Amino acid sequence: MIPLYTDEVGVLAEIFSSFQGEGPLVGRRQVFVRTAGCNLSCSYCDSAKSRREVKFCEVERDPGSGLLLRRNNPVTSSWANEEILGLWASGTHSVSITGGEPLCQPEFAAALARCCAAEGLPVYFETNGFSERRFLRVVDRIDFAAVDVKLPSHRACPPADWLRLVENELGCIKAASRAGAVTIAKVVILESTPIEEIDRLCPRLEGVEATFVLQPASGIGRPSPEKLMLIHQAASEHRGDVLVIPQAHKMMGVL
């Protein structure tokens, strides 16, 4: 039999079924495949565990049970595919390939997306968008793209690298939109976020077909209602569809 995809190996942190907690697809049931390792260091990061490479991939085969099965890393994309299919149930909307940062393992991320596409499962791909070139390897296999835009004050990278980072992020957003993926551009807002950074960013997204989401930070640095209103107003001067959506999975207490 001719295989539908090439098997690849990579490092995963978790596979589980839960509800999307961010952005316009909030509340949708998804199978999450969380890659391990990230190249950025955002001040608000809440994925400490998946920022580094981990020894085991943890799988919650019984959704919501908290019972985790461990599999040694690296794992193969065909093994991950079997776990995804085992978790796919009635009411599941899509497979969320997330991180960490999936584009740190571009071949593996592409293989995961290919596996899902071969099974007819819609793919929601979440990335910090650091490399447009790597993103172009997966964009044709995904149905939904959620791309972060980092502001200088997020301290995601050394200041000298920020311009290159944001150009890549904007490139990924435009590439996803051009490819016909439902595209989400997300910016995390902290109390310390300068309005001028939003003023400078938003004109770059004018005319791009993407849902623009301001996500208030949940923990330390959470913005005041007044700050959120001011930031929303500043963004809305450039786009008519600015949404403010908090992280709902933290309220639900799910993974």
Ligand code: SF4
């Ligand atoms: S890109 Fe995401 S995972 Fe990486 S440091 Fe920033 S918030 Fe954390």
